[in-house]
Amino acid sequence: MKIFNTLSRTKEDFVPIEPGKVRMYVCGPTVYNYIHIGNARPMIVFDTVRRYFEYKGYKVNYVSNFTDVDDKIIKKAIEENTTVDVITTRYINECKKDMQDMNVKEATTHPKATEEIDGMIEMIEQLIEKGYAYNADGTVYFRTRAFSDYGKLSKKNIDELQAGHREIQVTGEQGKEDYFDFVLWKPKKEGEPYWPSPWSDGRPGWHIECSVMAKKYLGDEIDIHAGGEDLIFPHHENEIAQSEAANGTTFAKYWMHNGFLNINHVKMSKSLGNFFTVREISEKYDLQVLRFFMLSAHYRSPLNFSQELMEASKNGLERICNAVTRLKDLKGTQEQKMEMPQVQALIDKFEAAMEDDFNTADAISAIFELVKYANIHLNADSPEADIAYTLQTIQTLCDVLGIITDQKTEILDQEIETLIEERQQARKDKNFARADEIRDILTQKGIILEDTKEGVKWKRA
Ligand code: AMP
Ligand code: ZN
Secondary structure, eight states, X not given: OEEEETTTTEEEEOOOSSTTEEEEEEOOOBOSSOOBXXXXXXXXXXXXXXXXXXXXXXXXXXXEOBBOOSHHHHHHHHHTTSOHHHHHHHHHHHHHHHHHHTTOOOXXXXXXXXXXXXXXXXXXXXXXXXXXXXXXXXXXXEOGGGSTTTTTTTTOOHHHHHHHHTXXXXXXXXTOSSTTOEEEEEEOOTTOOOBOOSSOSEEEOHHHHHHHHXXXXXXXXXXXXXXXXXXXXXXXXXXXXXXXXXXXXXXXXXXXXXXXXXXXXXXXXXXXXXXXXXXXXXXHSOHHHHHHHHHTSOTTSOEEEOHHHHHHHHHHHHHHXXXXXXXXHOOOBOOOOOOOHHHHHHHHHHHHHHHBTOOHHHHHHHHHHHHHHHHHHOOTTSBHHHHHHHHHHHHHHHHHTTOOOOOOOOOOHHHHHHHHHHHHHHHHTTOHHHHHHHHHHHHHTTEEEEEEXXXXXXEEO
């Protein structure tokens, strides 16, 4: 299996640290609002990477954090006149709901920064002891120049960067020895959440979170570290400096970065305001369509969001789901299983695409070819075993991509209640056709209605 490693800027063979196991860390969102579909890209892409490893028989330990202490969260709490805790609990729950609707598997562990402060203080103490960090009046900085490999991921050279920044002195950072030193711990400001530490009552810097959570849940050395390409510098560069300086060993073997999700060819971001939340998209499309759209491009390429591409994804997904439904309905003849070289060749094609740095776009075209094969060659006269094998193959490969092919869509309690109310109104209006139609819709979705003296009751079949 080949993975493009940002560290070497080449595709490398994947060799796990421990045979049969993958230790993977994916930087998660800062939780102060609903996630936007740009944030959804790494979630979907790296969930698919995980699923492919699992399909190949690896046991994956997948860790993805929630950043639940940050200036933006504090600002939001002040705006809403509430606590940071209320904001983060709300948006972690909303994020988990979006992830579930996008069929993103739960991480093995979803650590929260605020629950890992002790580990952060411990790592900062180690860094100070080893001469990689210093305390300047309650603020602790990482001594960037002390880490000789600094810049190896982003290919930045400190001296070149320095030339452009000689004049810049950020206010409040007078205690810094060098422009490139970055914050590991900062003292609290009035009204901010804080924790006691040997240096000041305060809170950790952002970068130290990930170094500590990766170490705690995955160990000093991990196989894959991933995130959006905007994280290469400074976040991931700083994580490498902290972890390798503290642990004395290579931090991550493979660094994977997804390209941006753009809108009108500009990066979608909260600060520019050019974003759609996953929740907004879910009002118009099943989030399976969003997932399919994200996987229709290679994860490292930029992807431009548009209505047309979403419609194309919707149609593509329907084509697959329709083929699955048709195969399920076909009974076929009870003959011996035949060899199916065409199907096997397409499984090989799918795997070859995924083995080549997770080329999901080509993997999807192998699935389309399978669908085409099924539509042309399989019918009621085909051997039952052939139908079953082809059906199972399509479903297995879709599952690797996290695409659900069952058209029996889940109906939510709220939707059921709304339809029942509409049906009651239709009856009052003597619109019996509509009332019957609603009963049929619910029956099709496995909901049984019972007219009782107390009103309409319902249950799932
Ligand atoms: P944030 O909450 O901004 O820290 O972002 C969480 C994750 O989403 C990080 O891995 C970012 O790199 C990623 N991300 C943010 N915006 C985009 C975008 N427009 N396209 C792709 N990935 C993004
Ligand atoms: Zn991170």
